[in-house]
Amino acid sequence: MAHIIVVGNEKGGAGKSTVSMHVATALARMGYRVGGLDLDLRQRTFGSYVEKRKSFCEKAGLELPSPFYHPLPDIDPATVQEGENIYDLRLSAAVAELEPQTDFILIDCPGSHTRLSQVAHSLADTLITPLNDSFVDFDLLAHVDDNGEKILGPSVYSEMVWNARQLRAQAGLKPIDWIVVRNRLGAQNMVNKEKMGKALDRLAKRIGFRTAPGFNERVIFRELFPRGLTLLDLKDIGVKQLNISNVAARQELRDLIKALDLPDVKVDF
Structure with missing residues (x-):
């Protein structure tokens, strides 16, 4: 069965689609078959990213390793039985179609609470939650006191992940x-950054997650999106010499893939 990676949180602007595209493309470049689903049916940033990549490659005459994007299939409402949810059926149908032909299925969730996102979290073998390094976004995981030191309690998103874990346990699936x-x-090693790190360490032990460094804020990400490209594509499109920022960004991606510790994946880029 395909290993399902879900990228989710309930706040926009944390870089979910950038993380999704880079993780999916990195796996594709390492020779894995990767299917992609975008559950943000309104904005479709991840789906648009993959489509822009396909269009750019066709125009440039390039063949770049890419994830296979699969739109959620439509379901005839007349076929939905009493007690069934049409969104559950659409997601289940998409996963069932991708599983036989992929090694990994990456699901990009919207930055809000939806039924689709809730169900997707229960399917996750690996859950990636991108978080801006700020206590504004930390509130997504837990509530803290005004000093940013004492954890007062989990947030609704953490509770949703807990519920997803319970559902998996009841179904006999691995955590x-x-x-x-x-x-x-x-x-810079700012005080807020240090406080954030300590708070995350405390919360990780309390509710059970691992932490990993992501991407620094870089202009290159905004420049790559319109063409559907990633950091790993620069040499293929004619960039002969990477600048220091691009080299550092590639290392950040390499470190992220290593930190995910996906089954049988050995980072070789």
Whole structure:
């Protein structure tokens, strides 16, 4: 069966689609068959990213390793039985179609609480939660006191992950490997950054997740998106010499893939 990676949280602007595309493309470049689903039916940022990649490759005459994007299939409402949810059926149908032909299925969730996102979390073998390195976004995971030191209680998102874990346990499935990825880390060792790290360490032990460094804020990500490209594609499109920032960003991606510790994956880029 395909290993399911879910990228989710309930706040926008944390870099979910950037993380999704880079993880999916990195796996594809290492020779794995990767299917992609975008559950943000309104914005479709991840789906758009993959489509832009396909269009760019066709125009440039390139063949770049890429994830296979699968739109959620439509379900005839007349076929939905009493007690069934049409969104559950659409997601189940997409996963069932991708599983026989992929090694990994990456599901990008919207930055809000939806039925689709809730169900997707219960399917996750690996859950990646990108988080801006700020207590504004930390509130997604837990509530803290005004000093940012004492954890007062879990947030609704943490409770949703807990419920997803319970559902998996009841179904006899292995536990979710939950990784919180700290995005947009500042270069300087600021007091807030240190407090954030300590708070995450305390919370990780309390509710059961691992932490991993993500991407620093870089202009390159905004430049790559319109063409559907990733950091790993630069040499293929004619960039002969990477600048220091691009080299550092590639290392951040390499470190992230290693930290995910996906089954049988050996990082070789």
